[in-house]
Amino acid sequence: MSTVDAPTIIAAGLDDWRPLVHSLHARFRTGDFATGLDFLVDVGAAAEAANHHPDVNLTYTHVDITLTSHDAGAVTDRDLEMARTISDLAAERGLEADPGRLTRLEIALNAADKDAIGPFWGAVLTGEAQAYDGNQVADPTEQVPLLWFQPTPPRDDVPQMCFHLDIWIPAGQLPARIEAAVAAGGRVVDDSESPSFVVLEDAEGNKACLCTVLDRS
Template sequence: MSTLDVPTIIAAGLDDWRPLVHSLHARFRTGDFAQGLEFVVDIGAAAEAANHHPDVKLTYTHVDITLISHDSGGITDRDLDLARTISDLAGERGFESDPARLAIVEIALNAQDKDAIGPFWAAMLTGDANAYDGEQVTDDTGQVPLLWFQPTERRNEAPSMCFHLDIWIPVGQLPSRIEAGVAAGGRVFDDSESPSFVVLEDAEGNKACLCTVMDRS
């Protein structure tokens, strides 16, 4: 099944859900653990019926859900269909979504030769060098954030190790998140690629990149 582009996903009208990186996300406020657990059971039954299974995280106050078609490498119609079903289940229980609180954090590392260092970082983070796939380090268990390698021009001297955070947020949250960062003492370093991403820095020059799915292939 072919993956869907961002305009198609947004046009689907899934008000509870937001695309972040290559997957679809929602958070539903359930109020307490018992109600959340019952909701997760509902989701499990729907997933079994659809033969398509989301990642689900249950906490005391909310349930987080991630949908992706792993065999296709992105969001497909299967994910949209199951998202609608889950939203209907939440509506039946009176649960409201909280898309403004959705986020994914990635770690980026400047690299002149990612293949030379990727297996090392995979081994450090996951214990398995094969977790490096040629572009990034991923952890199927979700215990560590994704690490990807920012291409850096080769120089005669070795570069200083340089990490930065990529914080993926819903498109509509970009202006308020920038405002919050500036109000907290930061400044906008580069907004030339907005709304795809905007780079901010703190008072000592440490940088973070606010990322959205807009204007991406």
């Protein structure tokens, strides 16, 4: 088992899937609950056979599937193989993927001393102070978005609490998402790190980062 980077994933020809953060994501349109449930029965059998299990979310209209190798903390060869298997199962049922709708949300909080506040946020978000691992608070049940702490020097001229949102999207969606945000009254604050991330703000100065997996170490 070896980890694979974003360019390798993109070159793998997995048209149904997109890399977001440290995982692979796909959405398959099912149209009704029963079709989605039957599809997940197939996916579950394939996962058991491979001993590699995705995270799934079943709704009435679609199924969202996430693949990552938790022991590696990244996407690996076995995730690529499982992605191909799941796409084949979807094709057999005539289900179409909808990669343009994929999004993952993270929250960033400016912190002059993350260790002083991290356990608190672990406790209020998950009920466990130990959910703070020294850099972030991750809810294993994914009921709340990941919260990470951005090192920030103490300053008297900015609010003590300063959140912003990181919205992870497929790399190909970045130009259209920026265009939509600007058309809706926002503006680009900083695109010097594009396509890794672009900072935008709304009409009142509230900021958000549109993030992709491209051009990251």
